[in-house]
Amino acid sequence: MTTINDRTLPVVERPAGTFAPAPARAAHSxxxxxxxxxxxxxxxxxxxxxxxxxxxxxxxxxxxxxxxxxxxxxxxxxxxxxxxxxxxxxxxxxxxxxxxxxxxxxxxxxxxxxxxxxxxxxxxxxxxxxxxxxxxxxxxxxTFRIDARTTADEAWSRLNSKTRNVIRSASRELTILPDLSPDEFLAFYDANLAARSRTNAYGDAVMRQLVNAFVERNAGTLMGAYGTDGKLVAAVGLVWDHRAMYYLLSSRVRDAHCGSISLLLWTAIIRALERRLTFDFDGFSSPSTFSFLNGFGATLTQxxxxxxxxxxxxxxxxxxxxxxxxxxxxxxx
Structure with a gap:
């Protein structure tokens, strides 16, 4: 198991059989x-x-x-x-x-x-x-993808030095807790939108229904990063099928540790690889997002x-x- 500063990354075990390798026939995402x-x-x-x-x-x-x-x-x-x-x-x-x-x-x-x-x-x-x-x-x-056959140690070695360092730094200050409730995640997401005077690009009702649905169906999860004061400072939403786990959503407070999302993504990568799922970073639309995701050493996929x-x-x-x-x-x- 890969560790950061001698700390094992938190991963919640799922019942055997929850995840399965891709079938030989064409599979739906x-x-x-x-x-x-x-x-x-x-x-x-x-x-x-x-x-x-x-x-x-x-x-x-x-x-x-x-x-x-x-x-x-x-x-x-x-x-x-x-x-x-x-x-x-x-x-x-x-x-x-x-x-x-x-x-x-x-x-x-x-x-x-x-x-x-x-x-x-x-x-x-x-x-x-x-x-x-x-x-x-x-x-x-x-998009960027990490193949399901990659080991945790191989994935860690492929991170660039800056990404590795911010993950180490964040792990000293933040605690990752899996399985946030949909209500907690959505309230956090909405509060960060309001703080930036922005609107939800997906629509509040649709996003709420989808988040609740993928959690209820065990087709996704919500993870949070908490500061030393116990407050939620960053969160991500992940969904999966029989082939891949997808980075779907994230949000953080303005003054969150600069490595908060990186640490959450690294934790998600470990969860995906332990279950023999490809990790999909879900694309990028700007040079800054490309630069951020490129630090994870994943394979650029068309x-x-x-x-x-x-x-x-x-x-x-x-x-x-x-x-x-x-x-x-x-x-x-």
Missing amino acids: IFHERWWLDIATQGDWKLAAVRQNDEIVGEMPYAIWRTRLWRISHLPPLTRTLGPVIQPVTGSEARQRHHTLDVTAQLIDQLPECDSFFQVLDPSVDDALAFALHGFTVSARY RLGVERQRTVYLLTRTLKRRLAPARVFAPNL
Whole structure:
């Protein structure tokens, strides 16, 4: 067991069987789960599906929102990736490619006509050729991942010296307690938003329902870092499926130790690796976040984005962004 300053990192043991290795067949991510989509979209989602011989061989969920002017299909709140899930076939690489292209094309044909469609595909989908052939713009997005086969000692050795030092420093001043209650986490998150005069980018109601749901279903947990005075100074929300644990949410007070989130993430990494799960840092959208996450020595992993927009929608949204930039609280860090 990796230790920091001779202190074993706190990890709560789960019953054997709670986590399982990925099945041989194509697996849904947690973001594909029906209960997740029901909450994240408030029921406004549909499923494109392809059947062969009475068996579903491919499916792709999508959300639909209608505004006064637009019909939109984007990723729902707190839903990091979606995209097609296609059952593999045996045989040559060429046969598998043909099968994937054919099934994906049938799924795309079932997607609704809308003014703007956008999804980020699960990292297991490494080819968006079918989307490109159907007029979608394909772009590269990135996340950091630590493979499930990595040992704790290997993960520690890959941290850069700055990250390692702030984790050591934070461990001397903070106590990590797992399994915060949803009410405690949400109250803490809301208080930090208010202190910064920011709004919740995900929507208060949806976030509350999802946090409660993934904790109740043992599909996620909430961890907190407490100072010497016993006050909560930082917290993270984690979710998982049979393949990966995802860094979903975090919040901290203004004067929290600079290594508070780093220590929480390191604790989460240990929990993931002990359960043979890949740890996914869930992407980044700025150079500063990239620099922070890069310190953990994880593998840079591509996630493909697929997008199709009508010209009028694209021009209108571009103009709106230039005139009124969004003022929302960054979901992580």
